[in-house]
Amino acid sequence: MWEILTAATRSKTGKGKTNVDRFLTLLRVLLIGLLVIGFLAFIAQQINPQNAFAQRVNPDATGLTAAQFKGLLVTGLSQGAMYGLIALGYSMVYGVLGFINFAHGEVFMLGAFSGFITSSKLFEAGAWEANFILSLLLVVLISIIVSTGAAVIMERVAYRPLRGSPRLIPLITSIGVSFFIQNAVILLFGPGAKGYPRLPEWLTEKRSILTFEIEGTKILVLIVAAVSMASLWWFVERTKTGKAMRAVAEDKEIASLMGINVNRTIVTTFAVGGAMAGVAGILWGILFRSVIATSGFLPGIKAFTAAVIGGIGNLGGAMAGGISLGTAESLLPLMILEPLGVNGVSQLRDAIAFLLLILVLLIKPTGLFGEKLSGDDRA
Amino acid sequence: MTAATQPNEYVADEPTILPGKAPLDQDWADVAKWGAIGASTMIFVVLSGMLTGLDSRLVIERVFSLGYLAVVWVPLTLGFLVAREEVLEGMASHAKGANEVVSGGIVGALSGAGLSLLILLMDSFDLRDPLVNWSDKTLGLLQFSEDSFFGIVMWAVIGLLLGAIGAGLHLLTPDMRRLVKIMVVTVLFVSVFETFLTDLFKGFGLVFITDFLYAARGGLTIISTIVLAIVAGLVAFFGKGRVKQAQTRINAGAVEGGGRTKANIAMFVIGGLLLVILPIFTGKITNELLANVGIFLLLALGLNIVVGLAGILDLGYVAFFAAGSYTTAILTSPNSPGWSPELPWWVALIVTIGVAALAGLLIGAPVIRMRGDYLAIVTLGFGEIIRLLFLSDWLSPWFGGAQGITNIPPADFGFFEVKGTDPRSVFYLVLALSAIAIYVSWRLERSRMGRAWMAIREDESVAEAMGINTVNVKLMAFVVGAVLASFAGAVFSAKVGSVFPSSFLILVSIIILVVVIVGGMGNIPGVIVGAVVLIGVLGGPKQPGLLQEFSEYKLLIYGALLIFMMLTKPEGLVPNARRTRELHQDEFLQDAWLRKQVDEDEEASEAELGDGPTAGAPA
Structure with missing residues (x-):
């Protein structure tokens, strides 16, 4: 345990400890200690809500019932699957180009927004209710086209001219792109929240699967995410283009010597990431049924967190990271913070995601499943 | 080739001018690309509501509003851009002629045609539901309150003319171009900063100037526009080179020792005093x-x-x-x-x-x-x-x-x-x-x-x-x-x-970042310029700036500025010399490479001097 806590320090400096190292070790210990104590307090609270510790810090604690726990778990899983889909885009682009496409959250938002427009038009035409499955497929298709287009245009206009410039330049540019798209959408479509049309009842009703009471929408989200992930895996691992992508991620120069069109491969990477974000946008629409121009910001950052947690550049890791982040975000406030006497924990959900990012970077900067990056990006 | 007479000399300041291209020999794909960019930019500007939102703010009384200005800069700029030739040090460039004006005009016309298309679409479809600015008001402004045919033709014509003018700027001598630039900038500056200048003149008891300049309902009067342009032109014409001279004098003083520091200190003191006194008025x-x-x-x-x-x-x-x-x-x-x-x-x-x-x-x-x-x-x-x-x-x-x-x-x-x-x-x-x-x-x-x-x-x-x-x-x-x-x-x-x-x-962080980057990373005067220009003119995240009408669009502009600066001038408006060198390493290396090419040509000079220093230039 102590080795994990101090490992980063020793490998980096190889000499005596500095105060910063001591502080970081202290921080690691504190954060992990907080998690452990919180979890212990949670278990104690589940066994006896009136135990001595709970009486002191949180007298109104009632603990979680099994049904509540399962509900939170399913919510976390479905949201996590959505984060995972967005995270794939971050991870692939980072793997290939070595920079964080900050505007990827906006690609996701554009997917959700175009989904809103198509679905509400279909709803007006009556097709949404008459033939839901076909309409949904159409909505997904259009949103994939919009998101892919946005990602490709972004790459062409803003990122390609900057290839080879210092690392932070494209990152700053992508912040500008994100800002621009957000405000362009506000100006074009108005600042208000846009509501998706009502979903059919057979989809929203709860179903009982393996003692879990799951809403149909969440099942749909999990299925769509699994299918997308599987097809992406097939694309990257089994097709020629996928092979080219992996080669470019490994080493751009050698790849181009092997006859791979690096530019086209990079565009493909952006396109595939954009398509996944488009699908995630529709999932957001189905889960929350409302979208605004700033919807992309937080999910975008969280998806990046997910990509880091899973090990950036690692596609399976991105999905696993997304799911663990989603679950942690929905469970940890009630499992760690509330037993410690923090009130209003639901407000701190987003803070939990960022804390997890910091924790992972402090303890295992390469992520849970290891990074897959080309040599010069690993610096 | 003119350079062939002295092939070994490295001339940085005066690039070789090749004769103009043959008529209609231009990169049509490039023209079409810029036209498409122009058309989509203009459609975006109109649909984002700038035409309607800024229409109430007049630039020139009864003739020209800020809303139209937000649209018409597009064909002008793109016409200028399409006729421009990227000239690196040591490369030759073509003489500009009718060809450039034609391509500029076509780009402008294509951009204008974008708005013509928009009028046509707005006339026949109703997309008011997702697009908030798909309104009769926008359509009315686009058609200049006439019928749609008039609007469609007008925009193509306006685009054509502005594009041609933009490209035509290349035909002027640098002095003439500078004169035109100063005149246009002065008129725009004085009209756009109306509230600020009124406030300032009032403080100094110079109300008669504002009365002369501005019309009762805002905007310059037609007469004052002409007078302003002439005054600016005259000042620019007779003041030419004075600033440079002053700079040289200060720099020369520095060589003699102490002069530059003294001048700098004097500047700081004067600037500081001005800043202390100004707010009183x-x-x-x-x-x-x-x-x-x-x-x-x-x-x-x-x-x-x-x-x-x-x-x-x-x-x-x-x-x-x-x-x-x-x-x-x-x-x-x-x-x-x-x-x-x-x-x-x-x-x-x-x-x-x-x-x-x-x-x-x-x-x-x-x-x-x-x-x-x-x-x-x-x-x-x-x-x-x-x-x-x-x-x-x-x-x-x-x-x-x-x-x-x-x-x-x-x-x-x-x-x-x-x-x-x-x-x-x-x-x-x-x-x-x-x-x-x-x-x-x-x-x-x-x-x-x-x-x-x-x-x-x-x-x-x-x-x-x-x-x-x-x-x-x-x-x-x-x-x-x-x-x-x-x-x-x-x-x-x-x-x-x-x-x-x-x-x-987080918005606040990003806006501060834009200020630093636009001004010039790592350069204190740059940061000051950035803060004054951006926060003063556009405004902070919640604070209004001089252009209060822009408050709706300022975040969009901040985003666009960030992208634009990163792509074209990552070192900022007032760059730090060292930082510039870091950011433009490639270009510096390329220049060094070009210089080396010139040196190598020198060694092998007798054999093939036909192309002079441009022989090694990358295509």
Whole structure:
């Protein structure tokens, strides 16, 4: 345990400890200690809500019932699957180009927004209710086209001219792109929240699967995410283009010597990431049924967190990271913070995601499943 | 080829001019591309509501509004761009002629045709549902209140003319181009800054000037436009070269020793005096503006140390601003929910500095070892965590949650009280703090620490190998940046009189970043220019700027500016020489390569001199 806590320090400096190292070790210990104590307090609270510790810090604690726990778990899983889909885009682009496409959250938002427009038009035409499955497929298709287009245009206009410039330049540019798209959408479509049309009842009703009471929408989200992930895996691992992508991620120069069109491969990477974000946008629409121009910001950052947690550049890791982040975000406030006497924990959900990012970077900067990056990006 | 006579001479200043291209021999794909870009930009501008939203603000009375200006710059600029030829040092360029004007005109016409298409579409379809600006008002403005056929033809014609004019600017001699530029810029400047200039002239009792310049309902009168253009033209014509001369004289003085420093000191003193005297004459609006510029200047100076000097991209910079504001608020306000010692402002400032430095250490230490891009996102996360904590019910017994902390007393110095209702006093306080901040940044930049920061920015591993303790030095950058931000926070609290978590969105960090980048990373004059131009003209996240009409569009413009600057001029408007060299390494290398080519040509000169120095130029 102590080795994990101090490992980063020793490998980096190889000499005596500095105060910063001591502080970081202290921080690691504190954060992990907080998690452990919180979890212990949670278990104690589940066994006896009136135990001595709970009486002191949180007298109104009632603990979680099994049904509540399962509900939170399913919510976390479905949201996590959505984060995972967005995270794939971050991870692939980072793997290939070595920079964080900050505007990827906006690609996701554009997917959700175009989904809103198509679905509400279909709803007006009556097709949404008459033939839901076909309409949904159409909505997904259009949103994939919009998101892919946005990602490709972004790459062409803003990122390609900057290839080879210092690392932070494209990152700053992508912040500008994100800002621009957000405000362009506000100006074009108005600042208000846009509501998706009502979903059919057979989809929203709860179903009982393996003692879990799951809403149909969440099942749909999990299925769509699994299918997308599987097809992406097939694309990257089994097709020629996928092979080219992996080669470019490994080493751009050698790849181009092997006859791979690096530019086209990079565009493909952006396109595939954009398509996944488009699908995630529709999932957001189905889960929350409302979208605004700033919807992309937080999910975008969280998806990046997910990509880091899973090990950036690692596609399976991105999905696993997304799911663990989603679950942690929905469970940890009630499992760690509330037993410690923090009130209003639901407000701190987003803070939990960022804390997890910091924790992972402090303890295992390469992520849970290891990074897959080309040599010069690993610096 | 003219250069063939002297092939061995490296001429940087006067590029070789080749004869113009054969008629209609141009890159049609390029023309079509720029036309498509122009058309989509114009459609976007109209649909984003700039045409309608800015129409009420007149540039020239009854003729031309800011709304139309937001549209017509597109064909003009694109016409100019399409006719431009990228000329690197040592490369030859073509003489400009009718060909360029034709292609500019076509690009302009294509762009205008975009709006014609939009009129056609708006006439036949109703997309009012998703697109908020798909309205009759927009259509009316697009058609110039005539029928749709008139509008369709007009836009194509306007586009054609403006595109041709834009391209035609290349035909003018550089002197003529400069003259035209100065005339247009003066007219635009005077009309766009109407409120500011009215305010200023009123303060100096020069109301007759404003009466002459501006029409009763805003905008320049036609006569005053012409007079202004002529005056500007004359000044530009006769003043040509004077500025250069003065500069040379000052520089020459520097050679003799001491002259330059003296001149610089004199400039600073005069500038400082002007800044002290100016607010006495200007009105409340201008002073409010100056106070906002000052607060953001303080923030930008702090971020300049972190991003510009040390090269650490801190996206959560607003956290320190928030920490400074909240500390001051808690220490001074009687309404502070947790603990309210009600200290005087300047005592609170001292504590605030300490708290901010500590915050800088605490936030800096965990992130300092991360690679640059991770650090950016993690600091962003910290910025958001801090805001969420201030907002949360959990800590509301101390920070007041969403209600924030209100009733913060004015900063009382005994002889001088700084309060929000008197923006002049705020401005003086900010001016004093900015002067301190500028002095500190300036000294730090030239200190051992500053050189260490720049070394880290350029190459961290090399800096470490040179014996710089990178961790400590980077932490210091965080701490200094945090302290400067806390100055701004303390003033902000006293000025606004209340603090709310919603004042400290990530947006603020990004806007400060844009200020630093547009001005010039790592360059103090650049940062000042950036703050004055951006915050003064466009406005801060919630504070209005000179162009109040733009408040709806300013965030869009900030985003666009950030992309534009990064793509074209990453070193900023007022660049730092060293930083420029880092960012344009490729081009410098290419220039070096070209020079080397020239040298090699020299050696093998007898054989093939036909193409002179351009022989080795990349296509």
